[in-house]
Amino acid sequence: MATDENTLIEKPVQFYRFADRMENSKKSFIREILKVTQQPEIISFAGGLPNPALFPAEELAAAAAKVMSEDAANVLQYSTTEGYLPLREFIAQRYLEKSGLKIDPSEILITNGSQQSLDLIGKVFLNKGDRVVIESPGYLGAIQSFSIFEPEFREVPLLDDGIDIDALDKTLEESDAKLFYTVPTFQNPSGVTYSQEKREATAKVLDKHGVVCVEDNAYGELRFAGEDVPTIRNYLENTILMGSFSKIIAPGLRLGWICAKNDIMEKLLVVKQAADLHSNYLSQRIISQYLMDNDVDGHISKIKTAYGSRRDHMVDMMSRYFPEGISYTKPEGGMFVWVTLPEGVSSMDLFDLAIKENVAFVPGSPFYTIEGAGSNTLRLNYSNSDPDDIEEGIKRLAACMEKLSC
Template identity: 80%
Template sequence: MTTIFADRMENTRKSFIREILKVTQQPEIISFAGGLPNPGLFPVEGIAAASEKVLSEEGTNALQYSTTEGYLPLREFIAQRYLEKSGLKIDPDEILITNGSQQSLDLIGKVFLNKGDRVIIESPGYLGAIQAFSLFEPEFSNVPLLDDGIDTDLLDRTLSEGRAKLFYTVPTFQNPSGITYSMQKRMDTAAMLDRHNVICVEDNAYGELRFAGEDLPTIRNYSDNTILLGSFSKIIAPGLRMGWICAKKEVMEKLLIAKQAADLHSNYLSQRIIYQYLLDNDIDEHILKIKAAYGARRDLMVNMMAEHFPGEIGYTKPEGGMFVWVTLPDGISSMDLFELAIKENVAFVPGTPFYTEDGLGENTLRLNFSNSDFEQIEEGINRLAVCLNKLNVNKQIAE
């Protein structure tokens, strides 16, 4: 029966993370594997109040079919926030409400990618983007991340080879690495892409979650050709599946066609609820709480690692977001570590799925800190340290 499926389905690997998450759902496991925001910080009461208000005052309307673009007041709110926070002048008609950033990626793939088109992606890169774009059968070019963002020399070289249509980046608190592009890298990236007529897809899912350092401009600040993605998943709640694409009008026209064909429009009741929540609450105050909670978790995780991990192990110290990226010494496999760790009831995501090229990142892994409490972080890092000792990391290095 397999032959009846479209060719594009041949390229899909079953999501490794999905499989891991199944394993890690047992309650006895301390999981640093998922990419989940902390549910204790969901504004449940605010959402309940907003829902009650929308349904009692506008229920009939909020339950009917609606426009493909999304609820206008919500798009106006987002545009206004871009102006206030980033100095970006965005027309609400340049914003399309989507079912979370994952759908934004799917729509962008659909609108831009022919089979064989080149997509440049960070290495390591966001798995959801790799999955979404893969179904349009592009060729991926990997450009490595350095501590301050993409390796612009290699980016330039890759761009010079031609054929690239999109560059996908999470420049702020990247998933999986936690890395943030410096201002210079943002400027250079924007200029370089413009020079080569390649569109930047800037995924800013975590940008509001900065708990250290200074806010930086978006790449969109340096180039209008950037397609900027935003999401309420990390600052309100992901179960509502609510994100947006910000793109200029020529692009938006195509995105609207793709969105209409994909599902007519995003869940309208949820759009109304989120807007009502934003109207009746101070979202910045709420974000402060998330930042404080995540910052404290990051500090604890990084401090525990400094104290208990062998010195040869490297890790990022992200200024925001939800992830720490760990690099084991060369020759130590994070898959081997994973197998030991599961026996100790602690889980993480080995790094290889974040690379589109085989053989890369075998000594890397991703740790999520947002969805654990302090006790779990202490205990989980201790257990990982035990596993690392079992792998004889120090000894192997010494040999």
């Protein structure tokens, strides 16, 4: 079967002609950092990982066993592009119960997690050069994903209670943007949550300029303090809502969804078909079975309690050990705290010092599209660290800050 190796035509590497879009596409800085920080001796606040101790492993194993024993011939076969209908019905019903949103299951598409949702939305909407307005700082995964379609990003500052509405209005006025991308609840990276007033104001400004809102709600269920607020979708029908099972059940199953009106959904289905026919069907069936057989709200409560106590602990430690002049957010949910060093102090320098002390975090610059912006900021994850590690890691980080004379 093997051919004579002499017949193999080999070619030098300068040969490949890649698409123009590859020129600006870089590997994720965070994923590269994560490779460095995987050694067990490192206390890592760098990742965005849910805590695996909270995965409902036994329940998911039971759900997997059930669907495989009862319906293997279907579970293992090709399936529909839209996704498993009972799972979409569950999501629609939950929107009604939790947010008062009337969503038809036909307005829900199951994706391979939020990252694919972003890819599909980018494909459907973005021509090269189209403007996309994002929060500053903004979610790196969205910047990466949309970048493939070569838009121009416009950043609008994120304040403590949400986007700067006047700046958003002005940016939309000037940019003729197609999309506004936001994580309004427990934002990644900042932990900021939009107030109800900001949500309503955001909806009004977007409507005034006829801009589609892409509302990424990956963390919305993980509130451990404060009170629930409506989605932006509650105020603006012209919103594409994104959701995910990664943070409330498990990310390895790679399932999220897009909720969009039918005119948009029709286009999303075309690009989903072309992208991978349909999302992993076994995972869809396992999650659907898990949701039928278990109390997911009880499970989410456990996550919230655990993350809440870790956030409390991290913020306590920061207030105890961090030098004066360091500010940070105190998120009401989600997985991240955002730290601002004094003006002129570089979080990359801090990273270099910290990694020698076996502590890791993500410097803030990658969350901005403007070169040099956010150089004195950084993101800390608390969901995936034990309390002892949080104290020790924050102590070491504080010592590194002292060295940089923060």
